[in-house]
Amino acid sequence: MEDQLNFTIEELGKAAVKSPIEMSKSHGDGMANYVTDEQFIRLDKNIIPGPQHPVKKTQMLECAGPREHIYFTPAHVHAGIVSCGGLCPGLNDVIRSIVRCLWYRYGVKRISGIRYGYLGFLPEHGYSVRQLDPTVVDDIHKLGGTFLGSARGGGRQVVEIVDTLERLNLNMLFVIGGDGTQRGTMDIAEEVDKRKLKIALCGIPKTVDNDFAIIDRSFGFNTAVAKAVEVVKAAHVEADSAINGIGLVKLMGRDSGFIAAHTALASHEVNFVLIPEVPFNLEGGNGFLRHLEQRLERRHHAVIIVAEGAMQDQLLKEKKTDAGGNIKMADVGVYIRSRIIKYFEERKIEINLKYIDPSYAIRSAPSDPDDSIYCERLGNAAVHAAMAGKTKLIIGLVNNEFVHLPIKTVITHRNKIDPEGSMWRDTLDAINQPAMMVNRFGM
DSSP states (O other): OGGGOOOOOEESSOOOEEOSSOOBSSSSSSSOBOOOTTOEEESOOOOOSSOOOOOOGGGEEEEOSOOSEESSOGGGOEEEEEEOSSOOTTHHHHHHHHHHIIIIISOOOEEEEESSGGGGGOGGGOOOOEEOOHHHHTTGGGSSSOTTOOOSOOTTOHHHHHHHHHHHTOSEEEEEEOHHHHHHHHHHHHHHHHTTOOOEEEEEEOOTTOOBSSSSOOTTHHHHHHHHHHHHHHHHHHHHTSTTEEEEEEEOOSSOOHHHHHHHHHHSOOSEEEOTTSOBOSSSTTSHHHHHHHHHHHHSEEEEEEETTTTHHHHOSSOOBOTTSOBOOOOHHHHHHHHHHHHHHHTTOOOEEEEEOOHHHHHTSOOOHHHHHHHHHHHHHHHHHHHTTEESEEEEEETTEEEEEEHHHHTTSBOOOOTTSHHHHHHHHHHTOOSOBOOOTTO
């Protein structure tokens, strides 16, 4: 895949303004260094013995960080920040980081917060812009949710959004959101290009599911796993304290099972993990319900995690979408709960099942220290990129380095667990679940 991707970053023009940030241009003097446009990393870090093939520059990832020369004159800048889509731990940390870096590092004094996502750009909704400065945002990282409010939808009204960008005289826009939001950012960028406007569009990838392509992880993911582990511990206590106790926990994961798998690995108290990437049968000799029955026969309790996107190919009769363009999913947790109850009732086996869906409690939590650090660095890197005139990019962590990624490249596909990869292998080792729960040969 690497040789088919183009990681070239677009720029508004020549960066000719001396940055107000004082740094060093050489190593060994004890000062932090500027980052240059000739600093790259490779996406593929694997080493394969044999003839080495040259890597094209378009296949290298440009390193993020402050440049010696920037495109915008700080005194002339009016920056905008918007958060879109569902909630995620760390949103306020990112907003705070962007504001403080603009204000303190570059001296930008005009910063506007757009309220309630892309809807905040549309006059018919009547949401006023919120003026931001360090005193306004200094304590918001202690709170969950987003200080600016968020909403789905509105991103398709591109002409009206760019009209508002012009009316506000914005020079740069920081967009915090998932792949649907970032697709909207690209549409906005195309309209900006049509009008020949000099507006830098910079994305900060937000998806608690951790399914953005290419980047190591999304902010908020570690917090989500930590909160999910607490829920699983409670489910285990309930299950272990009852006759044939079953704790069933539904976690986020529309298209991928990263939260489910990481939670199982971290908690050490999960016996089954059901995710979208790995098919399974409920009924039959090798089906999930039969394996659950065998688990109860052996240990008299069980804990199950199911990702929200599991079994959707079987449960969805028709595809409907929400305002953000996401498919409305069937509630797989409720469905599996009912099937478990029915299965054991038919066999006259007593069970005590507790079902927990903590999704919104997890999404709305403040970030943990690890995510807070990550968000701070993402926000700083986004400001440095925009001030340098770079546009249509997302800030991401790749191979533990902060880099610039073209939005159009990142949104081509979503990251998923490889059923044949080490993550799923280690998960199976931790939970002792059968590698396949699919009936074959008429079972």
